[in-house]
Amino acid sequence: MKHTLPELTYKYNALEPYIDALTMEIHHTRHHQAYINNYLNALEGMNDLLEKDVEEVLRNLDMVPERIKQTVINNGGGYFNHRLFFDILTPLKTEMSQDLKQAIEEKFDSFEKFKEVFNKAATTRFGSGWAWLLVDENKKLKVVSSANQDTPFAQGTPILGLDVWEHAYYLKYQNKRPDYINNFWNVVDWEKVSRNFLSAK
Ligand code: MN
Numbered sequence: 001m002k003h004t005l006p007e008l009t010y011k012y013n014a015l016e017p018y019i020d021a022l023t024m025e026i027h028h029t030r031h032h033q034a035y036i037n038n039y040l041n042a043l044e045g046m047n048d049l050l051e052k053d054v055e056e057v058l059r060n061l062d063m064v065p066e067r068i069k070q071t072v073i074n075n076g077g078g079y080f081n082h083r084l085f086f087d088i089l090t091p092l093k094t095e096m097s098q099d100l101k102q103a104i105e106e107k108f109d110s111f112e113k114f115k116e117v118f119n120k121a122a123t124t125r126f127g128s129g130w131a132w133l134l135v136d137e138n139k140k141l142k143v144v145s146s147a148n149q150d151t152p153f154a155q156g157t158p159i160l161g162l163d164v165w166e167h168a169y170y171l172k173y174q175n176k177r178p179d180y181i182n183n184f185w186n187v188v189d190w191e192k193v194s195r196n197f198l199s200a201k
Contacts, residue, residue: 035078077149090189159196
């Protein structure tokens with residue numbers, strides 16, 4: 001299968017003022033691209049692995065030779081995580097499905113409470129990492145965070161993710177990670193998250 005940088009469905013400046021154009025451009029063309037390049041370099045010549053989607057490889061790390069496993073975790077993770085992240089952003093006003101709304105209220109009592117839990121996970125993730133909303137093995141929603149470019153597959157299927165590496169926000173927000181996290185909610189594509197929820201269940 002082809003491993004190319006996924007095109008965004010919106011322009012780099014489309015998420016202003018919440019996420020600035022320069023951050024988006026650097027994040028997409030340099031960071032995301034670098035993870036893909038490094039993933040491809042690590043798997044060079046391993047056609048059986050290159051044929052698979054990166055998600056399948058990350059979910060089945062036993063298939064990966066030991067000497068490149070950490071490189072695949074780091075760069076395959078960066079490849080997958082950014083693909084999900086950029087896909088669930090939009091400048092458009094979107095609404096979540098009734099299905100997802102109900103599941104959020106069932107698990108967290110309210111959307112506001114869910115955001116508090118998620119924001120806390122994103123804020124308190126020490127150093128670089130991600131906050132996730134995922135569907136766990138019991139088909140229930142769960143908020144977790146992960147370090148570096150680790151994917152959360154051991155705990156479930158991610159349906160929404162927020163990059164809290166400094167490269168994701170430092171140009172605009174400097175050390176004010178909580179402001180970036182609060183503003184993130186203005187640009188979430190709830191239709192995509194709802195779709196992810198449906199397929200993860
Ligand atoms: Mn990033």
